[in-house]
Amino acid sequence: MSTMSPEKKRPAKKDNDGDMEGGDEKRGGRGFARRKVCRFCADKNAKVDYKDQSTLKYFVTERGKIIPRRISGNCALHQRAVAKAVKQSRGLALIPYLVLAS
Amino acid sequence: MAEAVKSAAKLREYETVFLVKPDLTDENVDKVKDKLRGIVNRDGGKFLRFTIWGKKKTMYPVAKQPRAIYIHAHYLGNSAMVAEVERNMRNFDEVTRFMSKRLADDVNPESHQPQEDLKLAGEDDNKPFGGAEREGFGGFDNDMDDEGGYSA
Known part of the structure; x- marks a missing residue:
């Protein structure tokens, strides 16, 4: 045994x-x-900002979904920050909630 | 009483982004700005700066409009003031959407001086969401299983 x-x-x-x-x-x-390296950890000057549409776009699929950590390579801390920023940004219509297939 | 003096000396730093209707003239935008500036300064806060991002295409229709004028307000105050600002925004017909955020606690008002308002040119392009700049994720397509059937 x-x-x-x-x-x-x-x-x-x-x-x-x-x-x-x-x-x-x-x-x-x-x-x-x-x-993959978390780009916010790699670049100390880079900040997660809900107003920065062009950066957040990078963490969202063409459909508007948040890209998971295993793909984007973010660290846990910054992924949380990004997720929050994306959601805030959606509220201001800077980033779509969803994009319908055309 | 000592506490009251203390809280008057230290303020919090806030920012509010709000959207106004796209057909508003500069004059009307200035009116909204002046009202908000008045509210903040009246209640013992300190208004720092308005930044007008300009007319932008929204990612989805807001108040049945495809575009909106984005305005960013930056000010010092307390929580009651934010509530008052937001209450007023709800009452303005021009304001369609707003969001406030606290930036910092315990800010010394002397260290922040009001700055001149900024006006940025709005980009009025009809670029669809996404686009060419999304390179650099290795194996992005393979791993996103739930994106399957997108091309269909």
Whole structure:
């Protein structure tokens, strides 16, 4: 019994690691993912601003959805800030709530 | 009483962005500006600056209009003043939308002096949302599963 449990555990654990985002490592056999850096951390002068339409556009899809962190590469702190800014910006009609397919 | 003196000396910094109807003349915009400036200065606040962003295309119709004039107000005050400013904006027919935000607490009014109003040229382009500048996300299309069927 004692020999079984570690053996059983190991593959499960490996699976977990494989599912997690490997950062700059290979991901899910779909080639190499480029290492993403939070652009607000990289550039100290860059601030998340709900009035800055052109920057926020970068974190929103063409449809108007907020781009997830795993794709935009934002850190958790700045992703929260961006999400908030996008929502505020939507209220002022600077960014759309949704864009219908034409 | 000492507290009252203290709170009078220290103010909070706020900004309010509001939209007015696109067919307003500069004169009428000035009228709205003067009213708001009066409210802030009357209640012991300090009005810093209006920035008129100009007439811009809104991303969705606001008050049944495809465009609006954006105005940004920057002032020092307290929470009651923001409530008063917003209450007045609700009453103005010209103002269609507004949003206030606190920028800083405990601002020394002496360190902020009123500045001359700015007027920016509104961009009146009909560019659709999105556009060419969205490059740089590697594997963006592959990962956004929920965007599937967009091309259909």
